[in-house]
Amino acid sequence: MDESARPTSRRWPGRFRGPVIASVLLILLVLCLLLSALSAQDWVKTGTSLGVEKVRLAVPDFKPSNNDPQNAALLTTFNNTLWNDLDVSGVVELVSKSFYPLQVPGQPPEVNFLMWNVPPPNAAMLAFGNLGVAAGQLTVQGWLYDVKNTQSPQILGKQYQDTASDAAARMMAHKFADEIIFRLGGGITGIAETQIYFVSDRTGHKEIWAMDYDGSNQRQLTHLGSIALAPRVSPDGSRVAFSSLTKSGWEIMMYSLDLNRTVSFPHMGGTNLSPAWSGDGTKLAFSSSRAGTPEIYVSDASGGNLHRMTTAKGPDVSPVWNRKTNAQIAFVSGRTGLPQIYTMEADGTNQQRMTDQGYAVSPNWAPNGQFLSFAWVRKYGPGEPGASDLYLMDIASKQWVQLTHDGGRNDFPSWSPDGRHIVFQSSRSGKEEIWTMLADGTKVQQLTFTGRNTQPNWSWK
Amino acid sequence: MKLQSIKWSLLIAILGTLLTLGACGKKAAPPPPPPPPAPPAPTASISVSPSSIQTGQSATLTWQTSNATDVSIDGIGAVQPNGSQSVSPTDSTTYHLTAKGTGGSQEATARLTVTQPPPPPPPPAPTVTDEDLFGQNVKDVYFDYDKSDIRADQQSSIQADVAFLNAHANINFTIEGHCDERGSTDYNLALGDKRASAVKDALTSAGVNASRIKTISYGKEKPFCTESNEACWQQNRRGHLVYQK
Numbered sequence A: 001m002d003e004s005a006r007p008t009s010r011r012w013p014g015r016f017r018g019p020v021i022a023s024v025l026l027i028l029l030v031l032c033l034l035l036s037a038l039s040a041q042d043w044v045k046t047g048t049s050l051g052v053e054k055v056r057l058a059v060p061d062f063k064p065s066n067n068d069p070q071n072a073a074l075l076t077t078f079n080n081t082l083w084n085d086l087d088v089s090g091v092v093e094l095v096s097k098s099f100y101p102l103q104v105p106g107q108p109p110e111v112n113f114l115m116w117n118v119p120p121p122n123a124a125m126l127a128f129g130n131l132g133v134a135a136g137q138l139t140v141q142g143w144l145y146d147v148k149n150t151q152s153p154q155i156l157g158k159q160y161q162d163t164a165s166d167a168a169a170r171m172m173a174h175k176f177a178d179e180i181i182f183r184l185g186g187g188i189t190g191i192a193e194t195q196i197y198f199v200s201d202r203t204g205h206k207e208i209w210a211m212d213y214d215g216s217n218q219r220q221l222t223h224l225g226s227i228a229l230a231p232r233v234s235p236d237g238s239r240v241a242f243s244s245l246t247k248s249g250w251e252i253m254m255y256s257l258d259l260n261r262t263v264s265f266p267h268m269g270g271t272n273l274s275p276a277w278s279g280d281g282t283k284l285a286f287s288s289s290r291a292g293t294p295e296i297y298v299s300d301a302s303g304g305n306l307h308r309m310t311t312a313k314g315p316d317v318s319p320v321w322n323r324k325t326n327a328q329i330a331f332v333s334g335r336t337g338l339p340q341i342y343t344m345e346a347d348g349t350n351q352q353r354m355t356d357q358g359y360a361v362s363p364n365w366a367p368n369g370q371f372l373s374f375a376w377v378r379k380y381g382p383g384e385p386g387a388s389d390l391y392l393m394d395i396a397s398k399q400w401v402q403l404t405h406d407g408g409r410n411d412f413p414s415w416s417p418d419g420r421h422i423v424f425q426s427s428r429s430g431k432e433e434i435w436t437m438l439a440d441g442t443k444v445q446q447l448t449f450t451g452r453n454t455q456p457n458w459s460w461k
Numbered sequence B: 001m002k003l004q005s006i007k008w009s010l011l012i013a014i015l016g017t018l019l020t021l022g023a024c025g026k027k028a029a030p031p032p033p034p035p036p037p038a039p040p041a042p043t044a045s046i047s048v049s050p051s052s053i054q055t056g057q058s059a060t061l062t063w064q065t066s067n068a069t070d071v072s073i074d075g076i077g078a079v080q081p082n083g084s085q086s087v088s089p090t091d092s093t094t095y096h097l098t099a100k101g102t103g104g105s106q107e108a109t110a111r112l113t114v115t116q117p118p119p120p121p122p123p124p125a126p127t128v129t130d131e132d133l134f135g136q137n138v139k140d141v142y143f144d145y146d147k148s149d150i151r152a153d154q155q156s157s158i159q160a161d162v163a164f165l166n167a168h169a170n171i172n173f174t175i176e177g178h179c180d181e182r183g184s185t186d187y188n189l190a191l192g193d194k195r196a197s198a199v200k201d202a203l204t205s206a207g208v209n210a211s212r213i214k215t216i217s218y219g220k221e222k223p224f225c226t227e228s229n230e231a232c233w234q235q236n237r238r239g240h241l242v243y244q245k
Helices: A002-010 A014-039 A071-089 A166-184 B002-027 B130-137 B152-167 B185-205 B230-236
Strands: A055-058 A092-094 A125-134 A137-146 A154-163 A195-200 A207-212 A228-233 A239-246 A249-256 A261-263 A272-277 A283-288 A295-300 A316-321 A328-333 A340-345 A359-365 A371-377 A389-394 A400-402 A410-415 A421-426 A433-438 A453-458 B043-049 B052-054 B059-066 B070-073 B083-087 B093-101 B104-115 B172-178 B213-219 B238-244
Touching: A055 A166, A071 A092, A071 A125, A071 A166, A092 A166, A125 A166, A137 A166, A154 A166, A195 A228, A207 A228, A207 A239, A228 A272, A228 A453, A228 B185, A239 A272, A239 A283, A249 A272, A249 B213, A272 B185, A283 A316, A283 A328, A295 A316, A295 A328, A316 A359, A316 B185, A328 A359, A340 A359, A340 A371, A359 A410, A359 B185, A371 A410, A389 A410, A421 A453, A433 A453, B043 B093, B059 B070, B059 B093, B059 B104, B130 B152, B130 B238, B152 B185, B172 B185, B185 B213, B185 B238
Parallel strands: A055 A092, A055 A125, A272 A316, A410 A453, B043 B104, B052 B104, B172 B213
Antiparallel strands: A125 A137, A137 A154, A195 A207, A195 A453, A228 A239, A239 A249, A249 A261, A272 A283, A283 A295, A316 A328, A328 A340, A359 A371, A371 A389, A389 A400, A410 A421, A421 A433, B043 B059, B059 B083, B070 B093, B093 B104, B172 B238
16 A cells, blocks of 8 residues: 555656655555455355356347237236346346347347357357247247357257246246256256255244245145144155244154155154255155154154163264265264254264264255265354354365355355255345355355245255 | 708609509590400311211211301312211311301311221132143143154154143043144144144153043144244244143
């Protein structure tokens, strides 16, 4: 700062120097403060394809293919859903709609390459199409064009048809978005059709709910009128295991998504919490105090063949399988005081502490089996300005990075099946709600707004 | 000469006396004029039946008058010359009737005595239930943050609980483990479970039969106090003993 101020001061006669230097220094100081505030937002980024320039994709609104009166509402749903899916994917850079030409295509012959592949849009890719309702049937045609390759531009051409409804329009947008992401993201399986299971108290009781990954289609699953917590969907998407307060205490319960009702699961006795599926769907890990203190147990998916995995005195809770290998379980233990993240082999051996301080809970294994995400108050104790934030740790090196910095209590991270997104619970808006973000902490979106919504769990596919 | 003058004096005196007496006697003599005919005087009577009531009951006030043009009862106001009315004063009342007529006025009174109803019979002496005794004698046990061991200052509560529970061996009860709002849902449920177990262990090791005790953790799901300060958090970090019916 001083060095940059010096040459400026030479240009001025001596009698002006004092006040001029002072004011220049003041301006520089303000600039420095602004810059440091800006750079404070520049968090560490992690993930795949770092440093790779994203494809510039233009997505003009789909056009009506006929004059059916239902088209307008369905187009709004389709266009908004498609745009949001592509935006939060983080795979592409969406070209702002303000750069688009006035005439946008709805059919391949309407594509004017020169209006798209040069600035201002300067798009590399163009997704376009049309939507129309005829005789109650909704038909969507969509194309993905490489507009820099005018000789052979088509990468993708899709047609979807279903009974006309808002849900159908949304599903078609999800499917088309997943096709685009798969092709432009180097084979990434899209998540647009995935589900998020969570706890909501909006009915007055904590019940298990489900929603589409983008927050739409929120619906109540359980109607127990008690307290239901910690939903975890099975890898095949057929069942949701959760913990609920029953007459005999906290028990693991099972909800069938095929039958749309709870199905029987044996009562274990004691306090039974936080069930977790193995990656092959054949086993459940959970915490049970059936023998005294809360310890980690593993059972078959039916609840039989129960094995105790931990014997430490401290409470052991929140197990989660390494879904890639099924050979490891991460969990939370208070055996040394404040809760810390531990890992062990699936047979209970080789228990290792992963976090070295603070209050660390809610581990969740990334689909690649290499990273754990968890909630951590690193500096914990009286007078410490500790906030509960989400962290990502490389299992092999125990290196970690902080993912959330935006205030509130952040907890219960859960990975999307493509390993690129994390859904979590945050109180940053004033009360606990469910948010998603890319695994590097960007593209943060709030999904729930009604009541308190907690403990999200992302489906496996 | 002297004698002559005395005679004249006597004569004058007698004449004067006679004159005077004559005049006076003549004045008293005429008969009095006949008096005007007197109007009949009003009559009035008032009675109340019954003459004694209990608060809330009513009595009937009945009155008769005659020769009266203007009849009123204090506290009621102008009334018909003859009539009756139901009254239900809250206090003893003297009904004062005034009947005015051209022949004068007449008054009459009737007193209604109001007695307080006898107090309801006292409720039967409450029987002290085991549940009442439990509530009066059993103390909750409070914990430090993130801890589930019994604090030294909570031993007196444990001793009081043990004394009562051993003296009332028929009582079964539940120990609820509670936590403050800080920290995560699942871990707090496990911590609450440990707190409930810690209280159970302290009681059973002092002779309370374990079969009488159920434990449940509520974690931070059912706080006693919802403010975010240490005083409130301390209220929520407890083993709460609940009588089991």
